[in-house]
Amino acid sequence: MKGQAPSYWISPETLVRGLFDEGSDEQTLLNLAACNAVELHADKTLWNTILWLLINNLKRDGNPIITGKELGELRARLPVVFH
Numbered sequence: 223m224k225g226q227a228p229s230y231w232i233s234p235e236t237l238v239r240g241l242f243d244e245g246s247d248e249q250t251l252l253n254l255a256a257c258n259a260v261e262l263h264a265d266k267t268l269w270n271t272i273l274w275l276l277i278n279n280l281k282r283d284g285n286p287i288i289t290g291k292e293l294g295e296l297r298a299r300l301p302v303v304f305h
Contacts, residue, residue: 229261232302234271237264255301262302269297269304 230251240248255262273293277286288296297304 227258227261229263231263232268233264234268237268237272237300237302238275252301264302264304266304268302 232251236248236251239246240252243249251260251262254260276288276293280287
C-alpha cells in the first residue's frame with residue numbers, strides 16, 4: 223500500500239541491541255520505528271524475554287529495581303507492535 227511504512231519482524235536480540243548498543247544498526251532501526259519510517263513487529267514471547275532480562279539483571283540487594291508500572295510504561299514506549 224502506497225504511503226505505508228515497511229514492516230519488519232524483529233527478534234529479542236535485535237531489540238536488546240537496539241536498546242543497549244549505541245550506534246548499532248539495531249538502534250537505528252528502533253529510531254526509524256519511533257519516527258514511523260518503518261513498522262516493527264514481534265510476538266509476545268519477545269516481550270516475555272525482555273521482562274526476564276530486566277527482572278533478573280536489574281537488581282539491588284537481590285530485589286528488582288524496576289516496578290511493574292515502569293515495565294508497562296517501557297512496553298508502551300517501545301516502537302514495536304507485539305502480537
